[in-house]
Amino acid sequence: MRTTTFLRGGLAVLCLSSGLMTAASADTAPQPGGTIDVAIQPEPPGLMLGLIQNAPTQRVAGNIYESLLRYDTDLEPMPQLAESWEISDDGRVYTFHLHHGVKWHDGEPFTAADVVFSADVFLRETNPRTRAILEHVASIEAPDDDTVVFTLEQPFAPFIQAFEVGTMPMVPKHIYAGTDFRTNPANNHPIGTGPFEFTRWDRGSVIELDKNPDYYEPGKPYLDRILWHVIPDAASRAAAYENGTLEVLPPGSVENFDIPRLSGLDNSCITEKGNEYFNPFAMLWLNDREGPTADPRFRQAVMYAMDRDFAKDVLWNGLGKVASGPFSTNLAAHDESIEGYPHDPDKARALLAEMGYDGTPVRLLPLPYGETWTRWSEAVRQNLESVGIKVETESTDVAGWNQKLAQWDYDIAFTYLFQYGDPALGISRTYISSNIAKGSPWNNVEGYRNPEVDKLFAEAAVENDPAKRQAMYDRIQAILYADVPVAWLMELGFPTLYRCNVHDLITTGIGLSDGFKNAWIER
Amino acid sequence: MSFFRRFVQNRGALVGLVILALVVLLALLAPLLYPESPWRMVQRPFLAPGELPGFPLGTDTMGRDVAAELAHGAWVSLLVGFVSTLVALAIGVPLGALAGYFGGRTDDVLMRITEFFQTIPNFALAIVLVAIMEPSIGSIVLAIAVVSWPPVARLVRGEFLSLKHREYVEAARLVGQGHRDLILKQILPNTLSPVIVLASLMVATAILLESSLSFLGLGDPDTMSWGYMIGAARTVMRQAWWLSVIPGVAILLTVLALNLVGEGLDDALNPQLARQR
């Protein structure tokens, strides 16, 4: 509720000095200098954040590129390239006032024209998610060099959350305007406005970023250099952290089984923070169209059959939360009254008996993202088999997984999605029937059709009154809870491991993907 | 001296045979000893061997009984090892036989194909094949067979090349036996002993290959195998070293046993060579 409360008035929000925030998290003053060694996995396909949106790219390039805003761990917007901003009372006009004297890494000045180019031209063409958000935008204008105005077609409350660096990175107009964005040679040497500049990339080995000496925030960044080490093997990454070669293990760098041990090392700290913006949420796609999973009773049986606490405790080291329903508890729109399906195999068996499940085998598609997910699918298979569901695992790689989901060729499939800060950004896409289309593993893959849910989601997105909106979202959660279009597993806790003498590593809700601007090493 | 007497005189071969027999026994008894699925999570994870009665080898990361996994894994390892070897023989023996027997253009074509398969790095090809067909027992067996038949073809071809000019083959030709009889009755039986020796070593290699594929995550997700166990235990090597050591030793012993048996067979089937050792 906090975020919405803050946004409700549509008041002009003045910037806070980010220096105040960071000072609070350490007793001593930041010490400048030093090199930080960080794991990166998998090796990013490229570092041009406007073109490539996957996690490793964002993690590295989040230090090179910037957007207009950042978000704290409560998802409150903070100034970045925009010093301040206002939202009109009708919720349709967003005006941003840009920071003065910002320069691209090549020395060219950063202006409002760059913002218009980035949002209106570049990202509309290259970034499907931004493209979807920009559907709400009628026009983007730059009245002067320091001001940008976004005018929306209708109110869209979550719009203020769109100015995260991965969603809306600012790209240099003077380099990209009029070129083929994807083949522009600058993609191999990315130019941004961020606190670190790209220096070198030895493929398969290391990416080096060095301090931007002309950074517009005085004194920052503190670090001289970031080295991103490409180590393809999780156990090797763990060993490297253990022997001191690495100082930071970003989320997903090591297998979950290794985390308790690594966090128990001397001078080793762990934090779950930094996931708030993305809000990763694990679930099982259930194919609602055909097979046993087309029967809601079967789907409920799946929910009852699963021992999700076991998964959380054994596979996720107790981090994260068992999902109670379709909405993550991190979301303001989450309905606290929903209790969630308990682990109740008997009830599952009863439901199966009631629907007359005939032992037709169901195919289970694990997520090919490492060992935890493999183990998890083994656990789920075992849970399902113990209530009498016959399961065949179809193991495949990333391409196969995408292909099968995009072609709806599955019965039950693991996935996890970012729910972001608002249901309209991250949740509705999974359930609205207009989003049923082959070809993407991220839309309404399960094939759920409910006109009422469609209507509620559409109205809630543009409803400017938080109370009315919440009522609609409560209704949606109740319907989905009963229908079980997909099986909700967990709100994932992705921990970052780091040496305790590294301070202010994670200061925003975007975590490491938002850069090392404030980080410093105590010596 | 009979074949059997020569074989059992070789102490290594006997030891190998005993180990192999134990592994086979374990594989056969697995469904009786551990009738439940080896995937069942039965206790808390990371029990050390002997920590709790009833779990002589402890439990793994998910609280599954390692002893049950090992027993069921034996079955898969042996199955993959033997079946893929049989498939490889089924490809390699006829190809080698035809190439060696007919020679000339047939030989040229068949050997080009063989060379071709030997030019692609084996393990890489196996990975590609499994990835394409998606991991399952069938695809793994096929992939291993596809990469391991060329040596069989070469061996059989070599034997055929040397045997087809043997006087007894020529004699059989003279009395009017056709190609089929010459190949099947005259030559093939005499190539069997080196093929059997090679096959026993191939089973060992196939088991290693399967475990390597499983280790890379390209194993059949529904079957418990030793390679899978090592791969799964890899990340917890330091908390629970026994989880990777136990299946590793199992593979080691089985492969070792197969090699010893293979050497024993070699010695027993080729008595002249045996005397050298």
Next chain:
Amino acid sequence: MRYLSLIASRLLKAVLVLLAILILNFFLIHLAPGDPAMVMAGEAGATDAQFIADLRERFGLDQSLPMQLWHYLAGVLTLDFGYSYRQQMPVLDLILERLPATLLLTGAAFVISLGCGIVAGMLAAMRAKRPSGSLIMGLALLFYATPLYWVAMMAVLVFSVFLGWLPAYGYDTVGSDATGLAHALDVAEHLILPATTLGLFFMAVYTRMTRASMLSVAQQDFVKTARAKGLAPGMIQRRHILRNALLPIITLAGLQAGQMVGGAVLTETVFAWPGIGRLMYEALMQRDYNLLLGIFFFCALLVILFNMLTDVIYRLADPRIKEAA
């Protein structure tokens, strides 16, 4: 003249084999589910139809398979191996960047395995009836039977984690700016574990083979002749038995040297060695068709080169081969 035409015909055959490998692999890899566009869409975490269509068009995946093959082969004939979809770099650059690391690793492993294997095999053959000979053969059998990746894991555990003697992974110390000799030493230090683990298996192979070969050569008549001359046993072993026994080893070594390059996937994975084996595995998983085909091409090329090299060495070692020429 005759030699030239022979060499030419041999090269032609090699080219045909390479072409066949490319074509086979082209179709193999396209049989795999999914395509690079799907992978990248999946990694992006968000897609729409336009995004995927864009990607497919960029990669030329919207064309028919024969057309794609034609374009690819036409490129290869001009030594253009295309562009890696995933890594956004020319395939040739990527491969040439990674190849030296693999060659270093496999080269070192090859030298270790061949050198130690032959010496051990020779000792085992000379002590065939003594416990020390049996011990060598026992060890060789043990290494032969142990999964490579498992040895690698155990080696990391013992030498890197527990003892802290050697680095656990990587090609050189990350972040060190050492150059020249210091850098070479650094790389050498990183090389020890992976090269040794990769070499162990092959060492066992060579040990066994050298011993068997020496024992069988020792039965031959000319060895008896040498003894009848009054030559000392050591001289007989070295000059007469070993030299002849090495001939089959040369053939085997040539065959394996080529295979090693492509077969280093496991070692490179466990030790995070930035080599071509790992690149291949990644390319496969990401359906980076051009890259994967390029790697197969180079691996096959290496195999063929090694085979030719083996031929040359064999001809140097065995004067009888020249007879026919």
Next chain:
Amino acid sequence: MSEPLLQIERLTLALPEGADRRYAVEDVSYSLAAGEVLCVVGESGSGKSMTANAVMGLLPPGLRVTQGRALFDGADLLAMDEPTHRALRGRRIGMVFQEPMTALNPLMRVGDQIAEVFEAHGLLTARERREKALALLEEVRLPDPPSALRAYPFELSGGQRQRVMIAMALALEPQLLVADEPTTALDVTTQAQILHLIRDLQKRRGMAVMFITHDFGVVAEIADRVCVMCEGRIVEMGDAREVLASPRHAYTRTLIAAIPGGVAAPARDGADPAPLLTVEGLNKVYRSRGGWWQPRREVVALDEVGFTLGRGETLGIVGESGSGKSTLGRCIVGLETPDSGGIRLAGTDLRTLTGQALREQRRHIQMVFQDPYASLNPRIRVGMAIAQGPIANGVPRARALERARQLLTTVGLDAAAADRFPHEFSGGQRQRIGIARALALDPELIVADEAVSALDVSIQAQVLELLERLKTELSLSLLFITHDLRVAAQICDRLIVMQKGCIVEQGSAERIFQAPSHPYTRELLAAIPGRHDDATAAAAPAAAPRMP
């Protein structure tokens, strides 16, 4: 003679357990004086080589000395430690082996292998060793010694290699030369030359030679004294001429008697029988395929060969290795296809036939092979091996097997042999089985390719006798291919002499032996060991000089 150089006393060598007899040699004593040539004669398995191996310290593993001494110049070789013994080998005792093809290291130049003898004993400088090696090659009369010095063994012929072996053995002027069947693997003309060389060198240097052989012809050629061994024991010993002329022991007599006489059988009745087989203008060139590195090579095996073979006739084809005689035989039976020419069997041209008709005709020509060990499939029972021909030609299985039993008795074996495997039989027995197999299809012509060459002389005689008997009983024709003129003389009506793919001479056996017209034939005849031993040989070349 004076003090013996080598004195073997009551030597007994035990075979490993499980062998077919306990001792390889038992209670053997003999002595050898300086300047003397002693021939140790025996058939395979007689233990004749074992004593020599014991003297050299080269006993195969498993064999033990259980009793006796071998005094060389007063020192017991058997009780010597290895370094002392090694110092003697090569320096004071030289040795030449049977197989020149395998007795030299294939990877070392000939010169280096000879020089190695000096090196082994720490003598001379590298340069002197080379010079010495050259001198030795000259002494053993190798053509072009300087280039032979640089040659690899494979570049030399068998005879040349044997000369190299001799040069090596004689390098340090040993007092004793042990020659273990040094001429057995050589062609007859080469054999004569090598024997001459050994005799010559022995005389010049005054060496003692222990010459091991199975061939009494060779004995007659070279021996001063002879020692006959049988199953590990010495059965007779004495002056060579005496033993040859009046062998006392029955076994010696058998051996000498078994050597096919040089007498050509007189031409038989019906001197001009109707031709069964006609061969016209046969050509065959072997082309080695050019491999990756090797260019093609061509060898002319048959060059316009033509002859006829009458019904009931025995035609011998004689020649040395490489003469094309085997190729001719293989072309006739159909194992090889000639490049051109005609082969007619009873008027039918086999070369124009195909399929069933060809198979039908082929049945009439069968072959008996050289190697009794390679000519029977080790995994097929003897009865089946004989019966499979008729079965393949449509005879019911049971009848074919029954017939096989009969045939076994025909060739002098027990019918029960049909149920046993080939490895249970001796060489001579196997050759009988091979003959039975050839007979199973009721052929008209049998081609015997070196059918007795691999057999011991006593067995040879039996098999030849069998062939002779069967030929008359079953009215067969026989094409008998051999390198051995003595064997040919014994069995053949007519002879064809081949050299390098051409027929150089043909005619009745009698005529060829008595009045050879071609120089090559004369050379071949002259080379038969033992022929010019007797003064009478020149006057009556066909007479067997050593027969009583």
